[in-house]
Amino acid sequence: xxxxxxxxxxxxxxxxxxxxxxxxxxxxxxxxxxxxxxxxxxxxxxxxxxxxxxxxxxxxxxxxxxxxxxxxxxxxxxxxxxxxxxxxxxxxxxxxxxxxxxxxxxxxxxxxxxxxxxxxxxxxxxxxxxxxxxxxxxxxxxxxxxxxxxxxxxxxxxxxxxxxxxxxxxxxxxxxxxxxxxxxxxxxxxxxxxxxxxxxxxxxxxxxxxxxxxxxxxxxxxxxxxxxxxxxxxxxxxxxxxxxxxxxxxxxxxxxxxxxxxxxxxxxxxxxxxxxxxxxxxxxxxxxxxxxxxxxxxxxxxxxxx
Numbered sequence: 001x002x003x004x005x006x007x008x009x010x011x012x013x014x015x016x017x018x019x020x021x022x023x024x025x026x027x028x029x030x031x032x033x034x035x036x037x038x039x040x041x042x043x044x045x046x047x048x049x050x051x052x053x054x055x056x057x058x059x060x061x062x063x064x065x066x067x068x069x070x071x072x073x074x075x076x077x078x079x080x081x082x083x084x085x086x087x088x089x090x091x092x093x094x095x096x097x098x099x100x101x102x103x104x105x106x107x108x109x110x111x112x113x114x115x116x117x118x119x120x121x122x123x124x125x126x127x128x129x130x131x132x133x134x135x136x137x138x139x140x141x142x143x144x145x146x147x148x149x150x151x152x153x154x155x156x157x158x159x160x161x162x163x164x165x166x167x168x169x170x171x172x173x174x175x176x177x178x179x180x181x182x183x184x185x186x187x188x189x190x191x192x193x194x195x196x197x198x199x200x201x202x203x204x205x206x207x208x209x210x211x212x213x214x215x216x217x218x219x220x221x222x223x224x225x226x227x228x229x230x231x232x233x234x235x236x237x238x239x240x241x242x243x244x245x246x247x248x249x250x251x252x253x254x255x256x257x258x259x260x261x262x263x264x265x266x267x268x269x270x271x272x273x274x275x276x277x278x279x280x281x282x283x284x285x286x287x288x289x290x291x292x293x294x295x296x297x298x299x300x301x302x303x304x305x306x
Contacts, residue, residue: 037138037181039125041085041306046299048077055289056105071105073165077116083123093121093144099167103160110160114151114167119144121175137182144175154202163205170201186220188232208241208253216261230265236278255290257283272301 056069079097086092097116102109121144127137150168157163179192192214198207216234223229236259243253260281265274278295285292 037125037140037179039085039088039091040083040303041091042081042083042301042303044081044299044301046077046079046081046297048075048079048297049295050075050292051294052285052290052292054286069106071103073104074102076100079116089125091123091125093119093123093142095119095121095144097150097167099150101165103165105160108160110165112156112161112165112167115149116167117146117148117150117169117173119146119175121145136184137180139181140177140179142175142177142179144177146171146173146175148172148201152202169198169207170205171199171207173198173207188218188220188230189216190218190232190234191215204246206244208243210238210240212236212238214261216263218263226268228267230263230267232263234261234263235259236261237283252286252289255283255285257285257292259295270303270305272303274299274301 051072051074054071054073056071077097077099079095081096082094084092096118098114099116100111100113102111104110121142123140123142126139126141146169148168148170150166152166152168152170154163154170156166174197176195176197177192180190182189194210194212196210198209200206214234214236216232218230218232218234221229221231237256238259239256240254243250258281259278261276261278263274263276266272276297278292280292280295
């Protein structure tokens with residue numbers, strides 16, 4: 001019964017491939033909620049919030065002296081997700097995001113919003129004993145393709161609106177994800193990795209590739225009233241390669257940052273809810289010009305009976 005409950009507890013990952021105005025650093029947040037290996041069909045609604053400050057190099061004419069500016073950005077991503085289990089070992093994946101951005105720079109507030117790029121994917125599940133590894137492990141391999149269906153208007157890019165503030169990227173991107181999960185009594189151990197291979201966008205813009213590795217440990221709790229709880233703590237490291245345009249590397253378009261993450265999940269019957277908070281602990285973004293102030297995710301998931 002506990003093994004069945006363990007599978008039912010797992011909450012769908014927020015596949016938030018967030019584009020953010022970090023002085024040329026697009027965040028590839030492949031952050032997973034704990035216990036994501038779940039073979040049930042499911043629908044989810046997720047919310048991802050990111051708040052940070054940026055230091056900008058002055059844009060000046062020859063012979064003039066500019067003043068470096070600071071700005072504050074808020075990124076909000078609302079994402080609808082669906083996973084359909086058409087076979088005991090296979091799932092079809094769909095992700096539809098909408099992005100809302102607000103930037104305050106030199107007393108000027110700039111806002112952008114719109115539908116982001118749609119993702120379609122396929123996931124395959126493996127048991128550890130079938131692979132000749134530890135029996136307690138379950139593995140998932142997933143491939144997603146991101147289509148340029150979101151809004152990307154190169155003509156709107158300006159001193160106040162960077163390309164990272166636009167809802168879409170204008171490129172076709174590929175996501176490769178592996179995730180392993182093991183359970184010992186009521187304890188869960190997870191390890192995983194994500195690699196995002198980005199394509200070319202408009203105006204000869206090549207978005208740099210993104211990668212992430214993560215691990216976490218959590219514990220399950222069961223109540224007599226059929227409530228199920230899961231808490232976890234983990235670590236994730238994200239890395240971004242440089243962006244290029246017309247063959248030239250764009251400045252401040254790389255980063256490497258490690259973050260601690262904690263989560264709380266709840267489930268009863270067909271409904272589940274989860275929250276996750278990220279705390280940067282080392283690394284730098286845009287050569288230290290970006291400082292993350294707050295980052296968290298929340299999600300509601302429904303498991304239909306088909």
